[in-house]
Amino acid sequence: MKDFSNLISAIEITNKTNAKIEALVAYFKTAPDKDKLWLIALFTGKRPSRPVKSTLMKEWCMEITQLPEWLFLESYSTVGDLGETLALLLPNPENQIEKPLHIWIEELIHLKNKTDLEKKEYVLHAWNGLNAQDRLIFNKLIGGSFRIGVSKKTLVNALSKLSGIDGNQMMHSIIGNWTPENITFEALLNGEHINYDNSKPYPFCLAYALEKELNDLGDEDEWQVEYKWDGIRGQIIKRKDEVFIWSRGEELVTQQFPEIVAAVSQFKDDFVIDGEILAIKDTAVLLFNDLQKRLNRKNVTKKLLEEVPVGLYIYDILELNGKDLRAHAMEDRRNELEQLFLQNSSKMLQLSEVIDFKNWNELDELRNKARAFNSEGLMLKKKSSDYHVGRKKGDWWKWKVDPLTIDVVMIYAQKGSGRRSSKYTDYTFAVKKEDKLVTVAKAYSGLTDKEITEISRWVNKNAIEKFGPVRTVKPELVFEIAFEGIALSNRHKSGVALRFPRMKRWRKDKTVKDIDTIESVKALI
Amino acid sequence: MKLVKFTKKGIYCIPGKFYLDPWYPVDYAIISHAHADHARWGNKHYLCHHHSKAVLQHRIGKDISIESLGYKESKTINEVKVSFYPAGHIIGSAQIRLEYKGYIVVFSGDYKTQPDFLTTPFEPVKCHEFITESTFGLPVYKWKEETELQEELQNWVYQNQQNNRTSVFFGYSLGKAQRLLKLLEGVDDIFVHSAIHNLNEAIVSSGILLPKSTLITNDFKKDAIQNKIVILPPALLGSKLLKRIPNAATAICSGWMHIRGNRRWKGVDAGFAVSDHADWDGLLSAVKATEAEKVYVTHGSQAVFSKYLNEIGIEAHELKTEFGEDELAQKEEQKQETI
Numbered sequence: 001m002k003d004f005s006n007l008i009s010a011i012e013i014t015n016k017t018n019a020k021i022e023a024l025v026a027y028f029k030t031a032p033d034k035d036k037l038w039l040i041a042l043f044t045g046k047r048p049s050r051p052v053k054s055t056l057m058k059e060w061c062m063e064i065t066q067l068p069e070w071l072f073l074e075s076y077s078t079v080g081d082l083g084e085t086l087a088l089l090l091p092n093p094e095n096q097i098e099k100p101l102h103i104w105i106e107e108l109i110h111l112k113n114k115t116d117l118e119k120k121e122y123v124l125h126a127w128n129g130l131n132a133q134d135r136l137i138f139n140k141l142i143g144g145s146f147r148i149g150v151s152k153k154t155l156v157n158a159l160s161k162l163s164g165i166d167g168n169q170m171m172h173s174i175i176g177n178w179t180p181e182n183i184t185f186e187a188l189l190n191g192e193h194i195n196y197d198n199s200k201p202y203p204f205c206l207a208y209a210l211e212k213e214l215n216d217l218g219d220e221d222e223w224q225v226e227y228k229w230d231g232i233r234g235q236i237i238k239r240k241d242e243v244f245i246w247s248r249g250e251e252l253v254t255q256q257f258p259e260i261v262a263a264v265s266q267f268k269d270d271f272v273i274d275g276e277i278l279a280i281k282d283t284a285v286l287l288f289n290d291l292q293k294r295l296n297r298k299n300v301t302k303k304l305l306e307e308v309p310v311g312l313y314i315y316d317i318l319e320l321n322g323k324d325l326r327a328h329a330m331e332d333r334r335n336e337l338e339q340l341f342l343q344n345s346s347k348m349l350q351l352s353e354v355i356d357f358k359n360w361n362e363l364d365e366l367r368n369k370a371r372a373f374n375s376e377g378l379m380l381k382k383k384s385s386d387y388h389v390g391r392k393k394g395d396w397w398k399w400k401v402d403p404l405t406i407d408v409v410m411i412y413a414q415k416g417s418g419r420r421s422s423k424y425t426d427y428t429f430a431v432k433k434e435d436k437l438v439t440v441a442k443a444y445s446g447l448t449d450k451e452i453t454e455i456s457r458w459v460n461k462n463a464i465e466k467f468g469p470v471r472t473v474k475p476e477l478v479f480e481i482a483f484e485g486i487a488l489s490n491r492h493k494s495g496v497a498l499r500f501p502r503m504k505r506w507r508k509d510k511t512v513k514d515i516d517t518i519e520s521v522k523a524l525i
Numbered sequence: 526m527k528l529v530k531f532t533k534k535g536i537y538c539i540p541g542k543f544y545l546d547p548w549y550p551v552d553y554a555i556i557s558h559a560h561a562d563h564a565r566w567g568n569k570h571y572l573c574h575h576h577s578k579a580v581l582q583h584r585i586g587k588d589i590s591i592e593s594l595g596y597k598e599s600k601t602i603n604e605v606k607v608s609f610y611p612a613g614h615i616i617g618s619a620q621i622r623l624e625y626k627g628y629i630v631v632f633s634g635d636y637k638t639q640p641d642f643l644t645t646p647f648e649p650v651k652c653h654e655f656i657t658e659s660t661f662g663l664p665v666y667k668w669k670e671e672t673e674l675q676e677e678l679q680n681w682v683y684q685n686q687q688n689n690r691t692s693v694f695f696g697y698s699l700g701k702a703q704r705l706l707k708l709l710e711g712v713d714d715i716f717v718h719s720a721i722h723n724l725n726e727a728i729v730s731s732g733i734l735l736p737k738s739t740l741i742t743n744d745f746k747k748d749a750i751q752n753k754i755v756i757l758p759p760a761l762l763g764s765k766l767l768k769r770i771p772n773a774a775t776a777i778c779s780g781w782m783h784i785r786g787n788r789r790w791k792g793v794d795a796g797f798a799v800s801d802h803a804d805w806d807g808l809l810s811a812v813k814a815t816e817a818e819k820v821y822v823t824h825g826s827q828a829v830f831s832k833y834l835n836e837i838g839i840e841a842h843e844l845k846t847e848f849g850e851d852e853l854a855q856k857e858e859q860k861q862e863t864i
Contacts, residue, residue, distance in 0.1 A: 013796065067664055074663065078665065081785070089664055417786075421785075421787075
């Protein structure tokens with residue numbers, strides 16, 4: 001496992017994607033085939049399920065080290081990663097175990113059905129045979145994210161560089177249906193498994209945020225304008241009587257949306273369409289908060305289906321009866337879509353509305369009204385554009401409504417995880433409610449590293465408590481936070497929930513006296 | 526007996542009428558070591574170890590009133606016997622032992638229990654009260670042995686050379702830089718920044734031998750440096766000088782690099798846990814070896830470490846000091862950058 005462990009070290013230290021790719025390529029050139037397959041599986045969400053509970057691992061570590069639990073937790077909060085905390089706390093190994101990656105993983109798969117006692121014996125033996133660096137890898141193989149910034153795209157780029165095979169095809173290959181047990185590395189790279197695979201998705205076509213004046217886009221006639229929706233972007237595949245739903249995160253989410261599967265199955269034709277999965281009740285689109293109740297559930301109950309019904313707003317068609325339409329102009333694809341769905345539209349499947357406009361200057365008003373019916377703004381797509389892979393500038397633009405902003409004061413700070421574990425990066429903010437403060441949001445993005453360092457230092461000096469992961473701080477630092485939407489919510493003490501809150505600016509010029517009140521926040525609803 | 530008290534200006538010895546590492550100007554300051562957060566400006570008189578003297582004069586001023594002692598030599602001030610014991614932190618670093626009418630207090634300053642190749646190794650001193658630092662006072666901190674570190678650093682340099690890259694290490698000018706020189710001695714030519722070079726000269730003038738290094742000047746020749754070793758103060762991360770170094774591979778050397786998140790935060794090519802402070806086991810063994818009845822825990826993880834000491838039956842108290850201020854150290858480094 002030394003080579004794998006060195007690879008992880010090389011990847012984690014650098015924030016340059018090219019350096020990560022180089023390291024991966026070097027590994028792929030020398031590692032055993034089975035190890036390579038497992039590496040790809042690990043980084044594409046195909047990892048085996050966790051054989052040992054993390055609470056047990058924590059317990060065993062405390063038993064070995066004889067540390068009190070509070071000290072274990074204090075260590076955990078500093079390190080920001082359980083697998084790493086265990087690796088660092090355990091005493092130096094007395095033996096040396098060296099096995100290839102795939103053997104470790106196969107052993108861990110078998111461990112799944114063993115008794116807790118057998119698991120303990122195995123894990124303790126491994127811990128005592130690995131140094132801190134390898135121990136961390138071992139703990140991560142049991143479970144938990146590696147957090148080294150290797151996306152599927154990075155992996156695909158490395159594999160393409162290695163093999164010379166087109167990246168798009170490679171993406172299909174690695175997210176397709178395979179397991180390290182039923183394929184060879186070569187067959188995986190060559191995509192021998194994907195022709196038989198009805199579920200094969202296409203990479204999504206993505207849009208950039210609008211960065212020019214509308215007038216500079218050219219003729220209004222050349223553009224199709226639609227509303228932008230805030231749900232789950234999905235690719236719905238119907239091929240040979242099977243239906244698959246892929247999310248933009250390249251996950252199969254078919255089971256989560258049975259009503260869409262049912263609606264799509266009614267069709268005679270085979271197709272691949274791109275759309276937004278939304279919570280829709282009585283023709284009105286609900287907030288993302290509502291849709292969230294439907295996500296990542298093992299079972300979708302009847303009650304939930306009634307409470308939060310979902311539907312699909314269809315944007316585009318990528319394939320019709322086996323024919324790839326992605327290189328066709330968007331207006332032609334739209335024609336196909338209309339022929340297919342206009343006649344057969346149902347509550348579940350609706351075409352995304354094309355906005356009728358004559359002049360660019362009509363759009364700004366439409367955009368700003370979009371929030372009223374839970375749309376995020378507008379999408380501008382060039383009628384001649386093909387459905388390209390990923391993000392490409394110039395053809396598709398998103399033009400969101402301007403975010404809402406309020407001024408808030410920081411009252412809690414928490415250390416981040418992974419790269420951010422040394423700093424206080426996650427903050428909880430409050431606004432005024434009469435003479436008290438009431439929390440309205442948590443946010444962790446939008447500041448520069450330099451600002452975070454400065455704030456961390458401030459938190460260290462101004463923390464009211466000394467233990468535990470969350471520090472209560474003097475209400476002194478004022479931030480302007482931006483968010484996409486606001487709704488009443490019983491879940492939050494303040495009675496409001498913000499959508500996508502993030503820090504827009506650290507307002508060093510303001511004091512706690514200048515922050516918003518809960519009344520002024522509620523007025524935004 | 527109350528031999529010392531903790532005041533706004535710093536740790537004060539009541540009968541001796543002097544301060545230990547004061548952070549505001551006083552009449553008589555006894556200095557544990559020459560780092561900026563322990564040895565500050567403006568005191569009327571300084572007492573330190575022989576090997577800190579030249580550095581203090583270099584940092585604070587040639588004309589300060591200063592005297593020095595060797596390890597285990599003593600000087601009596603107002604009936605208090607003052608002596609220095611090796612702290613193993615940096616060259617010239619000392620624990621300060623105070624004895625008055627048979628009652629002994631030891632102030633550790635900063636210390637490292639693990640021997641390196643340069644500093645006089647740490648020696649525990651039995652006492653009634655022990656004032657200890659706690660920079661790395663969490664059980665996750667466990668340092669590698671010096672020989673293992675040496676191998677790791679040297680291998681990194683050799684690997685860089687194979688890839689045609691210049692190895693650039695970042696470490697504090699005083700202490701870390703000299704330790705790195707020793708760890709990398711004989712591998713290849715070593716170039717150092719002027720801040721480090723000037724301190725090296727001060728250290729050499731007090732009679733200590735350091736491995737050979739060359740001052741990196743503003744008009745350095747790229748060819749001469751390519752594939753070699755460069756040591757710079759941390760303030761020069763992201764500096765113009767760094768950008769001019771050909772094919773630089775960068776590494777930070779600090780105890781904080783022990784944690785993955787810290788290594789990744791800095792955007793360098795490597796992070797090595799080379800620490801001049803004691804790790805968790807080091808702190809614990811040092812405290813136990815003093816057999817002190819009462820322990821005061823200063824800068825670092827004082828809350829955690831003192832709580833733990835109390836739990837294992839050692840009376841410990843937290844002490845708020847102004848040691849270990851990163852800001853001060855950084856300002857100091859930045860000041861040097863302009864030299």
